[in-house]
Amino acid sequence: MVEKHGSSIARKSLFCLFLTTTMLFLLSWLFVLRSTGRPTILDHKLLPDQKLVTVTNNGNSESSNGSSSKAILTNNEEELPKREEGFQDKDGAAMSMNCNGNVREPLKIFMYDLDPEFHFGLLDWKPQGDSLWPDIRTSIPSYPGGLNLQHSIEYWLTLDLLASEISDNANNRVAIRVQNSSEADLIFVPFFSSLSYNRFSKVNPHEKRSRNKVLQAKLVKFVTAQKEWKRSGGRDHIILAHHPNSMLNARMQLWPAVFILADFGRYPLNIANVDKDVIAPYKHVIKSYVNDTSDFDSRKTLLFFQGAIYRKDGGYARQELYYLLRDEKDVHFSFGSIKNDGVNKASQGMHSSKFCLNIAGDTPSSNRLFDAIASHCVPVIISDDIELPFEDVLDYSKFCIFVRTSDAIKEKFLINLIRSIKKEQWTRMWEKLKEVEPLFEFHYPSKEGDAVHMIWQSLAHKVSAIKMKINKSRRYSMSVPHREKGLRTIPAPKNFW
Numbered sequence: 040m041v042e043k044h045g046s047s048i049a050r051k052s053l054f055c056l057f058l059t060t061t062m063l064f065l066l067s068w069l070f071v072l073r074s075t076g077r078p079t080i081l082d083h084k085l086l087p088d089q090k091l092v093t094v095t096n097n098g099n100s101e102s103s104n105g106s107s108s109k110a111i112l113t114n115n116e117e118e119l120p121k122r123e124e125g126f127q128d129k130d131g132a133a134m135s136m137n138c139n140g141n142v143r144e145p146l147k148i149f150m151y152d153l154d155p156e157f158h159f160g161l162l163d164w165k166p167q168g169d170s171l172w173p174d175i176r177t178s179i180p181s182y183p184g185g186l187n188l189q190h191s192i193e194y195w196l197t198l199d200l201l202a203s204e205i206s207d208n209a210n211n212r213v214a215i216r217v218q219n220s221s222e223a224d225l226i227f228v229p230f231f232s233s234l235s236y237n238r239f240s241k242v243n244p245h246e247k248r249s250r251n252k253v254l255q256a257k258l259v260k261f262v263t264a265q266k267e268w269k270r271s272g273g274r275d276h277i278i279l280a281h282h283p284n285s286m287l288n289a290r291m292q293l294w295p296a297v298f299i300l301a302d303f304g305r306y307p308l309n310i311a312n313v314d315k316d317v318i319a320p321y322k323h324v325i326k327s328y329v330n331d332t333s334d335f336d337s338r339k340t341l342l343f344f345q346g347a348i349y350r351k352d353g354g355y356a357r358q359e360l361y362y363l364l365r366d367e368k369d370v371h372f373s374f375g376s377i378k379n380d381g382v383n384k385a386s387q388g389m390h391s392s393k394f395c396l397n398i399a400g401d402t403p404s405s406n407r408l409f410d411a412i413a414s415h416c417v418p419v420i421i422s423d424d425i426e427l428p429f430e431d432v433l434d435y436s437k438f439c440i441f442v443r444t445s446d447a448i449k450e451k452f453l454i455n456l457i458r459s460i461k462k463e464q465w466t467r468m469w470e471k472l473k474e475v476e477p478l479f480e481f482h483y484p485s486k487e488g489d490a491v492h493m494i495w496q497s498l499a500h501k502v503s504a505i506k507m508k509i510n511k512s513r514r515y516s517m518s519v520p521h522r523e524k525g526l527r528t529i530p531a532p533k534n535f536w
Contacts, residue, residue, distance in 0.1 A: 146214040146499045148277075149223035149267070150200050157230045157254060158197060161238065175201050179483065183234075189321045189406045190233035192299060192494070193279040195481045197229045199491050202484055213485075214495040220267045224502045225297070226276045230258050232289075233282035240284070255289040263292065271509045277498065281319060283402045297501055299494065302426055304402035313426055314504075317497045320428045320479045320490055321406040323413040325386040327480075331415050331473065335393065335462040341369035342457055343392035343416065345385050346407060347400065348374050356421055357398050359448040367454050372396075389414035393465060394440070394457055398422065409479055412438075415472045417465060419457065421447045429478065429493050431500065438471035 152171050155164065159173055164180040166173075173180055175198065182194050203215040217223050232255075239250035262268055268276065276296035280286035283305050286293070290310065298316040300306070348361050364372045371388055389395055395411035399422035411418040419440045427435055435441075440456075447453045477486075478493055485491035 145203075145209065145212050146495055146502075147217045147222055147224045148200055148214050148227045149218075149220040149225075150197075150216050150227040150229055151262070151265070153229055153258075153261070157258065158193075159231075161231050161234050172201060176205060183238075186324065186406075187234065187237055188324060190237070190281040190285070190301065191322050191481070192281045192319050193229070193231045193233060195322075195483060195485070195491050196227075196279070196299075196494065197231075198483050199485045199495075200227060200229075213487075213492045214498075224275075225498060225505075226267050226271075228258070228262060228276055228278050228296075230254070230279065232278075232280050232285040236282050236285040252288055255286060259289050259292045271505075272512060274508050274512075275505050281321075297498065297505070302402050302404040302424075304404070304424065315501075317494065317501070318426045318428045318430075319494050319497075321404070321409045322481050322490075323409040323479070324382055324406055325389060325410040325413060326383075327413045327476075328390050328415050331390075333390070333415070335465050335469075338391055338393045338416075339369070340371050340388065340392040342367075342371070342394045342396060342419070342454070343388050344372045344396040344398070345381075345388055346374070346405075356444050356448055357400065360396070360398060360421070360453070363448070363450060364454060370454070385410065386414070389416045392416050394419050394460075396421065399425070399444070412472055412476055412479055415469055415476070417468045417472065419453075421453075429497060431497075433475065433478070438468045438475060 154160070155166050155171060159180050160166075162180040162182065164173055179198070182188065182191050199214065200216040203209055203212050206212060206215075209215045220226060235251045235254055239254075242249045262276070263273070273293060273295040274297075276293070277299065278286065278290075278293050278296045279299050280290060281299060281301050283301060290298070290306075294310045298306075298311050299319050300311060300316055301321060302318065303311050303313075303316075306312075342364070344360075344364075346357075348357050361372055364370050371392070389411060392414075393416070395407070395414065395416040395418055397405060397408040397411060397418050397420045399405075403422045403425040408418050408420065417438065417440065419442060420435075421442050421444055423444050427433070440460075442453060442456065477488055479490050480486075481490045
């Protein structure tokens with residue numbers, strides 16, 4: 040009996056020792072896995088509440104006149120609970136917050152160090168020594184004025200990334216530049232393509248090709264040779280092509296990337312579309328209406344349009360409307376350009392008008408919409424194929440009138456519609472315009488809730504889908520013989536043109 044009892048105790052002791060050893064082994068491995076910085080299968084950066092959901096702090100961004108944009112921004116009906124400042128996560132690490140106290144993480148951008156000929160060199164900036172970038176702490180190269188400013192998005196975004204490197208608190212920014220591409224959410228290609236088109240698209244007598252085409256060819260050769268492009272097939276790259284005629288040659292090779300565009304008017308659907316790419320606003324050219332004290336009665340002109348009347352492609356509606364509206368009382372419909380003080384005349388006209396026409400021209404979009412917003416002149420949009428910036432969070436019907444082209448060119452249809460809008464309804468839209476105006480303003484340094492922040496937000500919304508496409512593309516990488524890791528090229532769609 041004593042032997043059996045001793046044997047039972049020994050077995051129990053061995054079992055307890057085995058169980059204890061196993062638990063200690065598992066706990067030690069768990070500790071090792073949590074403490075290492077090695078990448079894991081799950082990308083925790085893409086989990087909810089990590090990225091900035093709304094740059095405008097759930098609709099509470101302050102405009103220049105102190106009013107809130109909350110009534111305009113959609114998908115933010117329920118405010119997230121506020122957190123105390125200094126809130127830390129469960130591991131004790133301080134977390135970045137917006138002014139409402141909501142946790143956010145800046146978008147991480149890797150920017151190629153391209154030769155200055157692709158960016159600030161186009162502004163006649165001369166590098167000092169081996170420097171590729173201007174020292175923005177001492178001097179910032181200026182961008183040319185006039186109509187060049189419309190498509191200057193590339194300039195503002197690049198400046199913002201450079202500024203993030205000298206920021207006192209990078210975690211309070213919407214986007215930051217990182218030096219390690221493996222840490223980045225997106226890859227930024229800093230080519231000032233719109234400026235290149237505007238200034239260097241003509242072939243000089245001693246040249247076979249324009250400087251603009253040469254730069255595009257060099258850009259394609261450089262970008263597609265990079266390990267970052269091969270790793271993703273270019274899907275996580277950001278290409279700036281805001282001017283409709285910019286990147287006409289390079290877009291053929293770089294189409295898998297995310298394009299930042301003004302519209303999709305000159306792109307096939309399978310090359311550029313709202314699911315893959317980002318629509319960014321034009322920078323308005325006319326003067327902002329600061330301290331606007333006007334009202335329905337003081338704006339004497341009912342409907343305003345000044346610009347090119349005879350256009351090709353979808354712009355036929357302009358001349359139709361010109362003949363329908365030119366003799367209407369309270370309507371200003373005339374030809375205009377930047378010449379002969381055209382910008383100041385347009386500013387005065389929009390500031391004194393209740394409604395401003397935005398009619399499709401050579402492309403579905405134009406700067407006129409953003410000039411109208413800056414003027415607090417209620418836009419009347421007649422462009423069936425227009426895509427609008429930030430429409431995932433902005434309800435444009437609160438401050439714009441949309442009219443189908445087929446209806447607008449019917450006799451008396453448009454003018455009767457505009458005259459039917461009474462003072463109370465117009466005033467509500469006018470107030471909304473003043474609320475959303477800051478979302479379309481470009482600043483350096485960028486400001487919370489301005490156009491630069493909104494563009495970064497739009498790009499942040501694309502990250503999850505981009506990661507999914509890249510991961511799906513790697514499914515059969517091990518079963519494909521003699522192939523390097525990553526994607527070197529992506530074939531163009533069969534119906535490219």
